[in-house]
Amino acid sequence: MxxxxxxxxxxxxxxxxxxxxxxxxxxxxxxxxxxxxxxxxxxxxxxxxxxxxxxxxxxxxxxxxxxxxxxxxxxxxxxxxxxxxxxxxxxxxxxxxxxxxxxxxxxxxxxxxxxxxxxxxxxxxxxxxxxxxxxxxxxxxxxxxAAFEHARRDFLPPGRVVNCEHFAQHGGFPGTGVYFSRGCSFHCRFCVYNNPSKFEYREPAQITDEIEYLQREYGIEGVNLRDEVCIPMNRIVARGYLEAIGRTGVRWRGQTVTIAAEEMVRLAAESGCVELALGLENVESDRVLEIVDKPSKSVAANRRFIELLQNYGIKVKVCLIFGLPGETDAVLDRTIEFLEEVRPDYVAVSGFDPVPGSAIHADPAAYGITRIDPDLSRHAHLLYRFGDAEDVGLPFEYAAETPFGPGRRRERIVGDLRSIQTWLRERGMSY
Ligand code: SF4
CATH class of the missing domain: 3.40.50.280 (Cobalamin-binding domain)
Known part of the structure; x- marks a missing residue:
């Protein structure tokens, strides 16, 4: 054997x-x-x-x-x-x-x-x-x-399959993680998770089967969709996918882009969605969104999408990255103005990492980057959060002058990260 x-x-x-x-x-x-x-x-x-x-x-x-x-x-x-x-x-x-x-x-x-x-x-x-x-x-x-079976969880002890942390912000009911799709068709230039480079979805019956298995074997009440984009862009696919989740009576959260149609947002809410994370990344200017090629390149459109989710009773987690190319020293003030205006439920802020494999890593000079730390242990896409004690992440430096204006100094970006984290903690918005 x-x-x-x-x-x-x-x-x-x-x-x-x-x-x-x-x-x-x-x-x-x-x-x-x-x-x-x-x-x-x-x-x-x-x-x-x-x-x-x-x-x-x-x-x-x-x-x-x-x-x-x-x-x-x-x-x-x-x-x-x-x-x-x-x-x-x-x-x-x-x-x-x-x-x-x-x-x-x-x-x-x-x-x-x-x-x-x-x-x-x-x-x-x-x-x-x-x-x-x-x-x-x-x-x-x-x-x-969809050609293969879902992950069996019994390779782990039950305590490592299900916990109340996934839904701690929603009363702390038992939940676990799932993937109902893999890959991503978008091309955000800082990202390496668009691999494979097109969405692959599980069939609706497989989605229902997997949730029912988790309910039956582990008593879960919620699933945390780890999919890169949890509301499929294709409306027919999205309908089958969301209805399959809804049939199980489970509550769920996930992350998505800000270009889903209102009909899909309504279906998500009806299928048990309690929270969506939105990778806005930057709310200072449309120019940064264009430089990094986000699916939505409009801060105003992102603001309207948050309002849409709020209208349907879905909690909003805004995800931001400080230190992106094109960002200026005004980013901290603009971000606070935006957050005060749209009032999301939670905010997660990361430091930018030109992670190996990303488009920015492949051509750093085009983004005004002069040096990237070759130590792989310092690279992790959107992981380092800058607590008060740690000083990791941002493993790169900008030139004094970049194609988009003055390059921001690392110390200034770190200072802004600490300031925004403090601001969020004081308001109970840190995730
Ligand atoms: S950041 Fe999200 S939407 Fe953009 S390419 Fe990566 S996985 Fe896709």
Missing amino acids: MDVGVIVPSWHYWANPLKLQPLWELYYATLIAKHLPLANVRLIDLRGGEIRPETLPGSDVYFYWIMKSGDAVEVESIVATLRGRFPTSRHFAGGNHIDRCFGAGLEHFDTVFTGTAERQILQAFADLAAGRLETHYATTTASPF
Whole structure:
């Protein structure tokens, strides 16, 4: 019997790494267990620190799905530790980081997967058994998300599947994370999560089945949709998707772009949506939205969309990024004016990171960036939040003069981040 260990790294960048679920690791563990019935598949969860790489049992294959480059340095160190202890084990890796930093991946793993690689992963296990394992498997035939089963959660203890943190702002009922789609068709230039580069949706019946499984097995009352855009742009798809959620009676929250039609917002509210996060990123000027190519390039239109959600009783979480190209030293004042005017329920603010794999990282000079920190552990798309004690994130510098005007100094951006976080905390709006 082949022993397969699917490894979840520590998620060191989260204040509470146990709040979210390792959905991609669960998904691929499910895939491998279902299609290789003779394999013994385990999820090895390093979050929380109870398990250390130095004490892990041996496996024939260790599998890593690396979505964030901020995990890469830790995962590479885990691989080195395990190679020292179990020299014959193989290390398989895929995910967003491998797609974006392919060369580095080849240096550390025996086999890497690029693209949405379900069929290729199964092929690699068959090749390993036949003694002809390759180093790289690329997606050559589509592996649509709906072609495979949803993630089984029983690779984790129940306490790590369901918690009351997802809906802490809504009374604290039990909930968990889900993906009903993957990928994104938009091209925001700071983003690496538009991978695959088009939306892949699960079928409505699959959505209902997965929620009912979570209700039956884990007693959940809410789902936190981790989809990049949780209201599909296509109205026919959106209707089936939202009605499928609504049939289960669950409450839900998610994130979306600000260009959904009112009819879809109404359907979302009717299907149990209690909160939507909106990646506005910048509310200082339309020019910044154009530079980073947001789906909505109008601050005024974003303001109207917030009002629309408020009219339907959906709580609004505004997500902002400070430090984007084109931003000026007026950003703090403009942001406070905007927030006082639209009064969202919550606001999350991040420091900009020209994360490896993004369009801005590929051509920093075009955005006035003179230096990007090569240390991958300092890069994590929208993760670093700037608490009072930490000084991480913003791993880059602007030139004194950029194509969009004077380049902002890092110290000034950090100061603005601390000021806005304090302002939000005082008003109970920090998320
Ligand atoms: S920021 Fe959101 S909408 Fe923009 S490309 Fe990334 S996932 Fe898509």
